[in-house]
Amino acid sequence: MNTTESKNNELLRGGQFLVKETKAEDVFTPEDFTEEQKMMRDSVKEFIDREVWPLKERFEHHDYALTEEMMKKIGELGLLGVAVPEEYDGLGMGFVTTMLVCDYISGATGSLATAFGAHTGIGTMPITLYGTEEQKKKYVPKLASGEWFGAYALTEPGAGSDANSGKTKAVLSEDGKYYSISGQKMWISNSGFCHTMIVFARIEDDKYITGFIVENDPENGITMGEEEKKLGIHSSSTRQVFFNETKVPVENMLAGRGDGFKIAMNALNIGRIKLAAAGLDAQRRVITKSVEYANERFQFNVPISSFGAIKLKLAEMATNAYVDESATYRAGKNIEDRIALRVEGGNSHQEAELKGVEEYAIECSILKVAISEDIQHCTDEGIQIFGGMGYSADTPMESAWRDARITRIYEGTNEINRMLSVGMLVKKAMKGHVDLLNPAQAVASELTGIPSFDIPDYSELFSEEKDMIAKLKKVFLMVAGSAVQKYGTELEEHQQTLMAAADILIEIYMAESAILRTEKNAKRFGKDSQKEQIAMSQLYLYHAVDIITMKAKEAILSFAEGDEQKMMLMGLRRFTKYQNMPNIGQLRKTIAEKVIAENAYPF
Incomplete structure (x- = not known):
C-alpha cells in the first residue's frame, strides 16, 4: 500500500463520524494553528479592530461606500485572494487558513462579512474552480487584488x-x-x-x-x-x-x-462551512461585550455579573462558541487533508478542492445550521444581558442580533440543510461510501437482546461522555434506520421525521467535536489547564442528550406503532441514560467565572 492509500484509509470520509470512532489525537483544533496561521489571524483581527469596529455605527446607516472602501483595503492586504492559487496572484493558502481569515474578518459587522463572503466565495471561487485557463487569467487576478469585485x-x-x-x-x-x-x-x-x-x-x-x-x-x-x-x-x-x-x-x-446547477450546489457546500466560520468571531465579540457590560453594570450595589441568572447566560454563550469552534476547524482540516490527498493522487487543484469539499457536504450542512442558530441565540442573550440598553441602537447588541438573522437563510435555509444532511447520508450509504446498514442492524438486534447490567468503569477523563456519544449514535441509527425501512424512497416526503433525525445528527457531531478537542488538549497541556473546557464539553453534551431524547421521541411517535414503538422508546431510554449525571449548576458556574474574570471570551 502506498503512502497516499494509507493516508486515505486513515482519514474518515464525510459522514463516517457516525459509524467509526474518531480518536482525539486525530482531530485538528484551534490549538493546532501553525505560527503562520496565528500571525494571519492576529493581523486580520488587528485590521478589524483598527479599521472596522470603530466605524460600526456607520455600517448601520446604509453606508455602501464604506463597505466598498473596506473591501478595497482588504484587497490591498491580499486577503481577498487568500484561497486563490499563486499563479493567479493569490496567496494560495490552505483551506483551514482561508476559514481562519473568514472567521476573524467577519466578526465586527454582518455587512462587511457578507460583502467579503460573496466576493471571495461565490463571486470568485466558481471561476477559480470551474473556469478555463483563459477565464482565470483574465478575471481572477483582478478579483484577488480587489481591483474588481x-x-x-x-x-x-x-x-x-x-x-x-x-x-x-x-x-x-x-x-x-x-x-x-x-x-x-x-x-x-x-x-x-x-x-x-x-x-x-x-x-x-x-x-x-x-x-x-x-x-x-x-x-x-x-x-x-x-x-x-x-x-x-x-x-x-x-x-x-x-x-x-x-x-x-x-x-x-x-x-x-x-x-x-452543479456549480451552484458545490459553491453552496463551500459557502456553508465558510458561513459557519463567519459566525465564530461574531459570537466571541458579543460574549466579550456582554461580560464587559455585566462587570460594569451595578444593580443592588453589585455588578450584575455576580448574579446567577447572568452567569447562566454567559456560560451557555461561551459553551456554544467553544463547541462551534471545535466542530468548524475539525471539519475544515478534514477537507484540507482530503484536498491534499487528491492533489498527491494526481488531481488538479480545481478537482481536488471540489471533491474535497463535496466529500464533507454533510458536515458543511451540519455546521451551517448549528452555528447560524447559535449566533442568533448568542446575540439574543447579549441583548438580554444589556437589558433596556440592549434594545437601543446605541449599543452593538441590537445590530448584531439583526445581522445574525440572515445566517439561517443564507446558503440554503436551515430547513433545507437539515433535510440535506440526512438525505446525503442516506445516499452515501446507498453508494457504499458509509456503512449504515450493518451498524443499524446491530442496533436493531441490541434492542431485542438482554441489556448488560454491568457497571462500566468511568474513571478516565471523558470515558462516560464518549460512551454516551456512542449510545447517541445508536439513537440515530435506530431512528433513521427504522424510518428508511418504513418509507424507503419516499423518505424525502416525510420532512418532520427528516428534521428530527437531522437534529440528532447535528448534536452528535457538535458534542463529539468539543469532547475530542478537550481530550486532546488535556492530554498534551494537562487536565488542570482544561478545567473550563471540560465543563463546557460536559455541559453541551448534557443539552445534546436532552435535545436528542426529545427529537427521537417525536420521530418514533410519528412513524412507529404498537410493539415496535414500545421497543424503540425503551431503547431510547437505555441509550440516553447517564450513569453519573453532571452537576449543571456547577459546570455553568465554573465556565462563567472564567469569562467574568477574564472580562472577555477567553478560550
Missing part, C-alpha cells in the same frame, strides 16, 4: 431554494459568437459595486441551468433596482438585477452547458 446572480422571484427552476434565458446568436441573457435576479449581494457576476440562465429547454461570467456594463442591457431595505446587514449592497438581451461572449460560459 464579484457577485453571484442565482436567486429569482420564483427560484429560491429550488435553484434550478430559474426562468432567466440565454439565447445563442445566429453567428454563434454570444448569448443574449434576459431575466430578473434578486437578493444579489455586492450588486451595487460589482464588476463581474456569475449569472445562471437556461439555454432553450435544457434540464439544468448554465453559468456565465458577465461583466457589469449598464450599456449592455443591465439595470439595477434600488438598494433593498433589509432587517440587517444594512451596508451590504443588495439589489435586483435585470438583464435585457445582455450580450455575453460564448467563451464566458462557465464550465459546460447545463453545468450551472
Whole structure:
C-alpha cells in the first residue's frame, strides 16, 4: 500500500463520524494553528479592530461606500485572494487558513462579512474552480487584488431554494459568437459595486441551468433596482438585477452547458462551512461585550455579573462558541487533508478542492445550521444581558442580533440543510461510501437482546461522555434506520421525521467535536489547564442528550406503532441514560467565572 492509500484509509470520509470512532489525537483544533496561521489571524483581527469596529455605527446607516472602501483595503492586504492559487496572484493558502481569515474578518459587522463572503466565495471561487485557463487569467487576478469585485446572480422571484427552476434565458446568436441573457435576479449581494457576476440562465429547454461570467456594463442591457431595505446587514449592497438581451461572449460560459446547477450546489457546500466560520468571531465579540457590560453594570450595589441568572447566560454563550469552534476547524482540516490527498493522487487543484469539499457536504450542512442558530441565540442573550440598553441602537447588541438573522437563510435555509444532511447520508450509504446498514442492524438486534447490567468503569477523563456519544449514535441509527425501512424512497416526503433525525445528527457531531478537542488538549497541556473546557464539553453534551431524547421521541411517535414503538422508546431510554449525571449548576458556574474574570471570551 502506498503512502497516499494509507493516508486515505486513515482519514474518515464525510459522514463516517457516525459509524467509526474518531480518536482525539486525530482531530485538528484551534490549538493546532501553525505560527503562520496565528500571525494571519492576529493581523486580520488587528485590521478589524483598527479599521472596522470603530466605524460600526456607520455600517448601520446604509453606508455602501464604506463597505466598498473596506473591501478595497482588504484587497490591498491580499486577503481577498487568500484561497486563490499563486499563479493567479493569490496567496494560495490552505483551506483551514482561508476559514481562519473568514472567521476573524467577519466578526465586527454582518455587512462587511457578507460583502467579503460573496466576493471571495461565490463571486470568485466558481471561476477559480470551474473556469478555463483563459477565464482565470483574465478575471481572477483582478478579483484577488480587489481591483474588481464579484457577485453571484442565482436567486429569482420564483427560484429560491429550488435553484434550478430559474426562468432567466440565454439565447445563442445566429453567428454563434454570444448569448443574449434576459431575466430578473434578486437578493444579489455586492450588486451595487460589482464588476463581474456569475449569472445562471437556461439555454432553450435544457434540464439544468448554465453559468456565465458577465461583466457589469449598464450599456449592455443591465439595470439595477434600488438598494433593498433589509432587517440587517444594512451596508451590504443588495439589489435586483435585470438583464435585457445582455450580450455575453460564448467563451464566458462557465464550465459546460447545463453545468450551472452543479456549480451552484458545490459553491453552496463551500459557502456553508465558510458561513459557519463567519459566525465564530461574531459570537466571541458579543460574549466579550456582554461580560464587559455585566462587570460594569451595578444593580443592588453589585455588578450584575455576580448574579446567577447572568452567569447562566454567559456560560451557555461561551459553551456554544467553544463547541462551534471545535466542530468548524475539525471539519475544515478534514477537507484540507482530503484536498491534499487528491492533489498527491494526481488531481488538479480545481478537482481536488471540489471533491474535497463535496466529500464533507454533510458536515458543511451540519455546521451551517448549528452555528447560524447559535449566533442568533448568542446575540439574543447579549441583548438580554444589556437589558433596556440592549434594545437601543446605541449599543452593538441590537445590530448584531439583526445581522445574525440572515445566517439561517443564507446558503440554503436551515430547513433545507437539515433535510440535506440526512438525505446525503442516506445516499452515501446507498453508494457504499458509509456503512449504515450493518451498524443499524446491530442496533436493531441490541434492542431485542438482554441489556448488560454491568457497571462500566468511568474513571478516565471523558470515558462516560464518549460512551454516551456512542449510545447517541445508536439513537440515530435506530431512528433513521427504522424510518428508511418504513418509507424507503419516499423518505424525502416525510420532512418532520427528516428534521428530527437531522437534529440528532447535528448534536452528535457538535458534542463529539468539543469532547475530542478537550481530550486532546488535556492530554498534551494537562487536565488542570482544561478545567473550563471540560465543563463546557460536559455541559453541551448534557443539552445534546436532552435535545436528542426529545427529537427521537417525536420521530418514533410519528412513524412507529404498537410493539415496535414500545421497543424503540425503551431503547431510547437505555441509550440516553447517564450513569453519573453532571452537576449543571456547577459546570455553568465554573465556565462563567472564567469569562467574568477574564472580562472577555477567553478560550
